[in-house]
Amino acid sequence: GENVEQHPSTLSVQEGDSAVIKCTYSDSASNYFPWYKQELGKRPQLIIDIRSNVGEKKDQRIAVTLNKTAKHFSLHITETQPEDSAVYFCAASTNTGFQKLVFGTGTRLLVSP
Amino acid sequence: SQTIHQWPATLVQPVGSPLSLECTVEGTSNPNLYWYRQAAGRGLQLLFYSVGIGQISSEVPQNLSASRPQDRQFILSSKKLLLSDSGFYLCAWSGKTARVYEQYFGPGTRLTVT
Numbered sequence: 234g235e236n237v238e239q240h241p242s243t244l245s246v247q248e249g250d251s252a253v254i255k256c257t258y259s260d261s262a263s264n265y266f267p268w269y270k271q272e273l274g275k276r277p278q279l280i281i282d283i284r285s286n287v288g289e290k291k292d293q294r295i296a297v298t299l300n301k302t303a304k305h306f307s308l309h310i311t312e313t314q315p316e317d318s319a320v321y322f323c324a325a326s327t328n329t330g331f332q333k334l335v336f337g338t339g340t341r342l343l344v345s346p
Numbered sequence: 347s348q349t350i351h352q353w354p355a356t357l358v359q360p361v362g363s364p365l366s367l368e369c370t371v372e373g374t375s376n377p378n379l380y381w382y383r384q385a386a387g388r389g390l391q392l393l394f395y396s397v398g399i400g401q402i403s404s405e406v407p408q409n410l411s412a413s414r415p416q417d418r419q420f421i422l423s424s425k426k427l428l429l430s431d432s433g434f435y436l437c438a439w440s441g442k443t444a445r446v447y448e449q450y451f452g453p454g455t456r457l458t459v460t
Contacts, residue, residue: 265447267448269451275453275454276451277390277436279449282448322389332440332447332449334392336389336390337389338388338389339388339389
């Protein structure tokens with residue numbers, strides 16, 4: 234089955250710096266890659282996703298890149314702000330009709346003022 | 347727009363007691379539904395998923411069970427809780443077409459087994 238590895242487990246940056254979180258997946262049939270942000274005690278919130286027919290997607294300060302050949306995808310956050318502090322989870326899915334996500338283990342991002 | 351509800355929000359139960367958590371979705375029909383558990387400081391573990399009424403698939407064998415008595419209702423149950431059942435239980439839904447493909451989580455139920 235699919236296996237998703239996520240690095241780093243923790244990431245500390247200064248406000249205004251960029252942050253990059255990387256994930257690798259094992260199943261070459263995976264075709265959907267969402268990223269979730271989870272603040273302390275809250276539900277995971279979908280922040281951006283990418284499908285295997287594109288290599289990059291951007292939404293304001295966040296972007297996701299996908300390298301299908303290497304089977305890895307990354308989340309990029311520019312101009313970080315303290316409110317970006319949270320745990321970020323990547324995931325991968327192989328089906329379009331039924332979406333069974335396999336999650337990474339999470340990255341705790343701390344943005345210091 | 348679609349909304350997902352879960353209740354109760356928090357629950358404290360003694361070991362050996364039964365459990366019933368409920369999840370309902372509004373604003374969509376025939377959704378895929380999911381139950382996840384998140385232990386403190388950990389990742390998301392898929393417990394059950396359902397593609398339709400009465401159709402339940404289990405991912406992890408344990409003392410929990412799930413049921414889908416109605417199209418937009420998903421219930422997580424246990425006959426006897428264990429200490430290891432403590433955690434944050436999240437229900438999620440997704441559509442079946444590309445237009446509503448993404449998976450969205452409910453607010454969760456925080457369960458403490460004492």
